[in-house]
Every structure is written in structure tokens, then in C-alpha cells.
Amino acid sequence: MNEFExxxxxxxxxxxxxxxxxxxxxIEAALEDCGxxxxxxxxxxxxSTRPWLLAAAVTGAFLLAGNxxxxxxxDASIAxxxxxxxxDTAWRPSDPRLSGAAIELDAARIELQQAMHQSNSxxxxxxxxxxxxxxxxxxxxxQEAG
Amino acid sequence: MIAACPATDCSMPPASAAPAATDDDADDARAAAxxxxxxxxxxxxxHAERIHGAxxxxxxxxxxxxxxxxxxxxxxxWQKLPGFRHESAFGTWLYRLAVNMALMEIRARRADPVGFxxxxxxxxxxxxxxxxxxREELEQAIGTLPPRARAVLVLHDIxxxxxxxxxxxxxxxxxxSKAQLHRARQLLRRALGAGS
Numbered sequence: 001m002n003e004f005e006x007x008x009x010x011x012x013x014x015x016x017x018x019x020x021x022x023x024x025x026x027i028e029a030a031l032e033d034c035g036x037x038x039x040x041x042x043x044x045x046x047x048s049t050r051p052w053l054l055a056a057a058v059t060g061a062f063l064l065a066g067n068x069x070x071x072x073x074x075d076a077s078i079a080x081x082x083x084x085x086x087x088d089t090a091w092r093p094s095d096p097r098l099s100g101a102a103i104e105l106d107a108a109r110i111e112l113q114q115a116m117h118q119s120n121s122x123x124x125x126x127x128x129x130x131x132x133x134x135x136x137x138x139x140x141x142x143q144e145a146g
Numbered sequence: 147m148i149a150a151c152p153a154t155d156c157s158m159p160p161a162s163a164a165p166a167a168t169d170d171d172a173d174d175a176r177a178a179a180x181x182x183x184x185x186x187x188x189x190x191x192x193h194a195e196r197i198h199g200a201x202x203x204x205x206x207x208x209x210x211x212x213x214x215x216x217x218x219x220x221x222x223x224w225q226k227l228p229g230f231r232h233e234s235a236f237g238t239w240l241y242r243l244a245v246n247m248a249l250m251e252i253r254a255r256r257a258d259p260v261g262f263x264x265x266x267x268x269x270x271x272x273x274x275x276x277x278x279x280x281r282e283e284l285e286q287a288i289g290t291l292p293p294r295a296r297a298v299l300v301l302h303d304i305x306x307x308x309x310x311x312x313x314x315x316x317x318x319x320x321x322x323s324k325a326q327l328h329r330a331r332q333l334l335r336r337a338l339g340a341g342s
Binding site for chain 2: 021
């Protein structure tokens, strides 16, 4: 037998073969299981992302507040402001974990506004803008985190 | 004697061949990708035998193993369908996916390794291990081959793959694939009792 005949012989083995039983029911059950698992995984993923978002928001807010505090104290020409009263429009998050950061940020914003009345410095303007952006971001994180 | 050759089978082009109803396949594949189980069931009905045939041969004609592999292949296809970009026929895509799954085990355990052999080193035509056999005998003998050698033999001699494709799929050099094929044919000849 030469190679050509061999190959002819072997190619004849290439035929569709029916499984001994219908596999569809098993496959369908596995698909349902896959669907449920995927849904559960999605819920788990969402749940595990939420605390991270909150933690990131709180950490970011504290870092910025600390940074702002340092910069304000460095400016010797500005008299220390009296303890700022929170504006009526101040944002009060429902999540107690965020309320500390929100108060810090709002206080920083008010301090900056007061400082700007005394000296209209461009760096103070930039800081004020950043503080307001950070506040907005914190609200956004809080909304996303539910 | 050799088993009769069904007309459709002998003219079957190599591995990438897709069955008929390609248009239906494309529509059903799109529907199934968006979660339509009935469409996926139709795909299963059209392709199950071809897929099962391929994995049955790769699994050494072991029915139970082949059925497991067929099920796994269809479940995996369902999961991967949303990513199927219709660049090839659905049948071709499914076939490659199923073969890939059947080879996964062989690839992982690197069974019966054969080192790289240069083509020049392979025996000349006087020693070619070709022999005629009955279909059942042949299938039984293929089932006794070591998994890696069997995979190369099935893919090359039955499924019509090229050594380059086999090498890529089994993560081996082309020369190794050729060596495995030669070894498989020799073992087959021995198993069939055609030693001379």
C-alpha cells in the first residue's frame, strides 16, 4: 500500500458520528447554570466594587483637604479665619463614611473663599476651583456607590 | 477489505470545511449570541454529529469521553458566541473550538514526547508503515495509540490538517509533528499485525 492509498483509507474514517444519546438536555442544563453563575458573578463584582469606590472617594477627599489645609496655613499674609459656618447649600451625604470628608471639603472651600476676599491670589483661585471639583467628584462617587 | 466510501466523505476538503446551511448558521449564531437558546439548539442539531465525530476520533474512539467533550464544546461555544466575529463560517469556528478542547488535555500533560526529528532522518519510502485494514480494526488500533501520537495521526491523516497547523495547535515543532506521525503510523502497523 502506498501513501496515497493509505490516505484514502484514513480519510474514509472522517465521518460524522452521532452521540449515543441526545446531549442537548445536558447542554441546555449547563447553559442555564452558566447564566445563573454569570449573573451571580456580576452581582458579586458590583458588590465588591462598591466599598472600593467609597474608600477611594474618602481617601481622595482627605488627601485634598489635608493639602489645602497646608497651603492655606503657609500663606502668612492671610489672617486665620474664624471657624467657618457651613453654608446652607453644603452637601450632606447620606453615607456616614462620606460625611467627614464632605465637611472637610466644604470647610476648605469656605476658608478659601474668605482668603480670596482678603487677597485675590491666582493660586488661591486655582485651589478653590480644585476644591470645588473634588467636591463634585466626591458626590459623583457617592452616587455611583449607591 | 476497505469499508465503502460515502460519496460526500471522500470529497470532503480538509479541516476548515463547513457544512451546508451556512446562511442559516450565521443567522442562528447571531440570534444565539444574543441569548436565543432555540437558535443555539438548531446549531447544535446541525453540527453535533460532525463535532462529535472529530472529538470521538481524537479521544481514541472512547464514547463517554467524546460525549463529555462534545457537551463541553457546545457550552464553551455558547459562552464565546458573543465574541464570534463571523470572519469564518460558524461550523469552522465551532470545529476548531471543539478540537482545541479535545487537545487541551494532551497539550497540558505533554504526553509521550518525541523529540524534534529532521525530515531527512525519517525512514525512506522502503520503510513506509502503510497497511490496509478493515475500518473497525483501524479504529480500534488508533484507539490504542499514545494520546499525542494519536492526535497527530488523526489530525493529519484523517482530518487533513497540515503539520504547521498541528504544530501550532499542539505547541510543537513541525519536525516533531512529522516524527509523531511516523511513529503513530508504525505503531498502527504493528497493532494491525502487518509487521513485514
